[in-house]
Amino acid sequence: xxxxxxxxxxxxxxxxxxxxxxxxxxxxxxxxxxxxxxxxxxxxxxxxxxxxxxxxxxxxxxxxxxxxxxxxxxxxxxxxxxxxxxxxxxxxxxxxxxxxxxxxxxxxxxxxxxxxxxxxxxxxxxxxxxxxxxxxxxxxxxxxxxxxxxxxxxxxxxxxxxxxxxxxxxxxxxxxxxxxxxxxxxxxxxxxxxxxxxxxxxxxxxxxxxxxxxxxxxxxxxxxxxxxxxxxxxxxxxxxxxxxxxxxxxxxxxxxxxxxxxxxxxxxxxxxxxxxxxxxxxxxxxxxxxxxxxxxxxxxxxxxxxxxxxxxxxxxxxxxxxxxxxxxxxxxxxxxxxxxxxxxxxxxxxxxxxxxxxxxxxxxxxxxxxxxxxxx
Amino acid sequence: xxxxxxxxxxxxxxxxxxxxxxxxxxxxxxxxxxxxxxxxxxxxxxxxxxxxxxxxxxxxxxxxxxxxxxxxxxxxxxxxxxxxxxxxxxxxxxxxxxxxxxxxxxxxxxxxxxxxxxxxxxxxxxxxxxxxxxxxxxxxxxxxxxxxxxxxxxxxxxxxxxxxxxxxxxxxxxxxxxxxxxxxxxxxxxxxxxxxxxxxxxxxxxxxxxxxxxxxxxxxxxxxxxxxxxxxxxxxxxxxxxxxxxxxxxxxxxxxxxxxxxxxxxxxxxxxxxxxxxxxxxxxxxxxxxxxxxxxxxxxxxxxxxxxxxxxxxxxxxxxxxxxxxxxxxxxxxxxxxxxxxxxxxxxxxxxxxxxxxxxxxxxxxxxxxxxxxxx
Numbered sequence: 001x002x003x004x005x006x007x008x009x010x011x012x013x014x015x016x017x018x019x020x021x022x023x024x025x026x027x028x029x030x031x032x033x034x035x036x037x038x039x040x041x042x043x044x045x046x047x048x049x050x051x052x053x054x055x056x057x058x059x060x061x062x063x064x065x066x067x068x069x070x071x072x073x074x075x076x077x078x079x080x081x082x083x084x085x086x087x088x089x090x091x092x093x094x095x096x097x098x099x100x101x102x103x104x105x106x107x108x109x110x111x112x113x114x115x116x117x118x119x120x121x122x123x124x125x126x127x128x129x130x131x132x133x134x135x136x137x138x139x140x141x142x143x144x145x146x147x148x149x150x151x152x153x154x155x156x157x158x159x160x161x162x163x164x165x166x167x168x169x170x171x172x173x174x175x176x177x178x179x180x181x182x183x184x185x186x187x188x189x190x191x192x193x194x195x196x197x198x199x200x201x202x203x204x205x206x207x208x209x210x211x212x213x214x215x216x217x218x219x220x221x222x223x224x225x226x227x228x229x230x231x232x233x234x235x236x237x238x239x240x241x242x243x244x245x246x247x248x249x250x251x252x253x254x255x256x257x258x259x260x261x262x263x264x265x266x267x268x269x270x271x272x273x274x275x276x277x278x279x280x281x282x283x284x285x286x287x288x289x290x291x292x293x294x295x296x297x298x299x300x301x302x303x304x305x306x307x308x309x310x311x312x313x314x315x316x317x318x319x320x321x322x323x324x325x326x327x328x329x330x331x332x333x334x335x336x337x338x339x340x341x342x343x344x345x346x347x348x349x350x351x352x353x354x355x356x357x358x359x360x361x362x363x364x365x366x367x368x369x370x371x372x373x374x375x376x
Numbered sequence: 377x378x379x380x381x382x383x384x385x386x387x388x389x390x391x392x393x394x395x396x397x398x399x400x401x402x403x404x405x406x407x408x409x410x411x412x413x414x415x416x417x418x419x420x421x422x423x424x425x426x427x428x429x430x431x432x433x434x435x436x437x438x439x440x441x442x443x444x445x446x447x448x449x450x451x452x453x454x455x456x457x458x459x460x461x462x463x464x465x466x467x468x469x470x471x472x473x474x475x476x477x478x479x480x481x482x483x484x485x486x487x488x489x490x491x492x493x494x495x496x497x498x499x500x501x502x503x504x505x506x507x508x509x510x511x512x513x514x515x516x517x518x519x520x521x522x523x524x525x526x527x528x529x530x531x532x533x534x535x536x537x538x539x540x541x542x543x544x545x546x547x548x549x550x551x552x553x554x555x556x557x558x559x560x561x562x563x564x565x566x567x568x569x570x571x572x573x574x575x576x577x578x579x580x581x582x583x584x585x586x587x588x589x590x591x592x593x594x595x596x597x598x599x600x601x602x603x604x605x606x607x608x609x610x611x612x613x614x615x616x617x618x619x620x621x622x623x624x625x626x627x628x629x630x631x632x633x634x635x636x637x638x639x640x641x642x643x644x645x646x647x648x649x650x651x652x653x654x655x656x657x658x659x660x661x662x663x664x665x666x667x668x669x670x671x672x673x674x675x676x677x678x679x680x681x682x683x684x685x686x687x688x689x690x691x692x693x694x695x696x697x698x699x700x701x702x703x704x705x706x707x708x709x710x711x712x713x714x715x716x717x718x719x720x721x722x723x724x725x726x727x728x729x730x731x732x733x734x735x736x737x738x739x740x741x742x743x744x745x746x747x748x749x750x751x752x
Contacts, residue, residue: 080617083565106567137619176569180618189459191482191719193552193632193693195593195606202609202627206585213579217571230571233578234618236625239611241456242556242661243513243630244719249612251578254619256569285618317569343567343620344574 008038011046011119015354016099019112023088023101029078032057032134036077039115039132049122057134058144060155061118069126072158074320075111076136079103083345097351106342109349110164110335113358123367129158140287145320160298161324166337169356171303172315173292173332174259175322176227179266180285181253183208183274189240189247198245202238205249207277209233215273220258223292225314227258259289287318290325299330305364384414387422387495391730392475395488399464399477405454408433408510412453415491415508425498433510434520436531437494445502448534450696451487452512455479459721473727482718485725486540486711489734499743505534512696516663521696536674537700542713545732547679548691549668549708550635551698552603555642556661557629559584565616565623574621578614581625583653585609591649596634599668601690603634635665663694666701675706681740
């Protein structure tokens with residue numbers, strides 16, 4: 001247990017204030033320590049009903065009241081790199097109050113909601129596991145849930161899981177899979193004043209970019225939810241010196257595939273798209289999607305607590321919902337913020353979303369809710 | 377004047393040994409100091425007939441005997457980056473003795489020949505200026521001759537100039553111009569799982585690479601010499617993070633144009649090649665070519681000293697011959713090494729080339745040569 005001073009965060013502050021405080025602790029992937037410290041201190045000082053564990057820059061907090069059901073609620077602490085969008089700002093646009101800044105949408109709004117409820121929900125009708133984890137916005141292999149699943153799998157056991165990823169406070173089922181591939185073209189180096197004795201590797205990437213630019217992505221409808229696939233170059237590099245024809249150039253491709261497609265099928269598809277080109281193709285990262293699990297009993301109970309007005313859709317972005325699906329745990333995405341704004345320079349979250357997500361989860365965790373709801 | 381110890385180089389050693397010693401002093405652009413020090417010390421200790429000046433990492437050595445003609449002989453000290461090709465190695469291939477290693481061809485063989493003759497030629501029939509300079513293999517603006525021309529133009533004055541760039545010990549007239557352009561495509565950043573709300577800037581480079589790959593370069597014949605143009609992407613970059621559609625991607629283009637084309641015409645041509653594409657195009661570096669000056673009197677005298685068997689061709693690579701052409705000084709390229717090997721991983725120089733270049737220049741600078749040859 002820590003001997004640190006008072007926690008840095010006030011979990012009982014208005015939810016927009018708590019979110020702003022969390023956004024303003026910069027935590028680009030790899031730099032989550034300060035935020036993890038603040039979360040840990042807050043829980044240690046303000047949530048005596050929880051057992052608080054620290055694993056690297058992941059904070060786990062649990063009740064253990066011997067209740068028949070356990071629900072896991074999780075959110076990641078890290079963000080993509082900054083784009084001049086810190087510190088956060090409050091603003092009003094078209095009559096709507098918003099919080100703007102890197103991570104406000106993906107997913108510090110969700111982290112704030114989870115933190116507030118972790119402190120508040122000391123008498124929920126089920127046991128609760130709260131996980132605040134690091135390294136989500138990077139290679140799946142570096143994600144702390146990968147380590148936890150391998151080293152401390154008991155901590156991830158639950159009957160139902162809710163991930164606080166942005167869904168505009170609606171429910172998004174399942175998620176697409178994701179794969180990264182390194183595509184490398186080879187050539188022959190030469191002086192750039194005598195290119196006829198060389199072979200320009202950068203020019204060999206022309207048909208790769210052409211095919212990506214012309215690519216028509218599949219739209220898969222599963223359980224009534226539409227998953228739109230995406231295939232993109234997310235990085236490209238090549239060049240030795242300003243007067244050298246380069247003998248090597250490469251592009252990093254990211255394929256987001258519908259959850260009815262396996263990792264193996266996804267790789268075969270990308271290789272088919274690039275068929276006939278003289279390239280080295282290597283898969284460097286892959287994670288399967290998750291089929292929507294909305295017809296399971298715990299998911300139906302959660303939907304009932306939220307009410308009939310809450311929209312239900314497909315999750316387009318890969319989320320750790322797929323890890324729980326792989327463990328056999330029904331899991332949904334539910335959090336404040338428009339997922340279309342994630343990773344953009346104009347990332348922001350409506351204050352109304354923060355309040356709606358907080359209110360919805362509060363109903364689900366309220367002591368008055370009968371524990372048997374989960375068996376409905 | 378330096379108080380340093382004995383010079384690091386033996387200018388009277390066999391020319392292949394002297395070249396190897398110079399190759400083994402690594403001098404990738406920006407790291408020329410150690411080699412400049414060695415050259416300076418060698419001249420200070422072994423060439424009392426020369427005035428030795430130091431300007432940054434450039435070494436200038438001059439006679440001032442009041443002779444009616446002055447010939448300038450120059451070579452650059454720097455190389456392109458290493459490719460695992462240091463230290464140098466001697467080898468025999470197909471019965472031919474070679475020295476292999478970064479810079480052996482471009483242009484430390486020429487530097488060795490110039491250094492040996494600077495020490496030896498103390499009674500030439502003309503005054504001599506020797507220049508060993510830095511930063512040739514980078515942007516023209518960083519080339520030390522740019523600084524010398526601006527700040528100490530008197531040092532560059534001459535009636536004829538010989539650059540020791542690799543020509544296989546033949547004479548290469550003029551040189552092509554060179555231009556670098558930064559070509560940037562813009563898009564809209566988004567999460568890579570939802571590409572339909574973004575616009576991938578990397579994909580916008582597809583038509584740029586397509587046009588470069590399909591480009592048919594002009595061959596210009598001037599004064600009987602053929603200059604082959606080249607247009608290439610020498611670098612490409614783009615990408616923010618592995619799960620972000622990038623809003624910016626760029627390529628560095630290098631255009632090598634025939635000496636009948638001005639810098640302005642060259643820029644207009646590249647813009648025409650890329651016409652209709654939504655790109656930012658910026659010229660970041662440019663240097664004009666030089667028309668062949670072989671019909672001038674000093675050039676004819678030099679050719680006569682070399683003999684009728686010496687091949688004469690167009691210079692494909694941009695060289696500082698164009699700086700002298702711009703000052704009105706006839707200038708030729710003449711040095712050991714096959715220019716096709718410059719910048720390649722297998723860079724090497726035949727020992728026979730070193731000896732031929734040394735012998736040819738020695739005849740031109742011999743005391744027995746009548747000074748009036750230059751007026752032939």
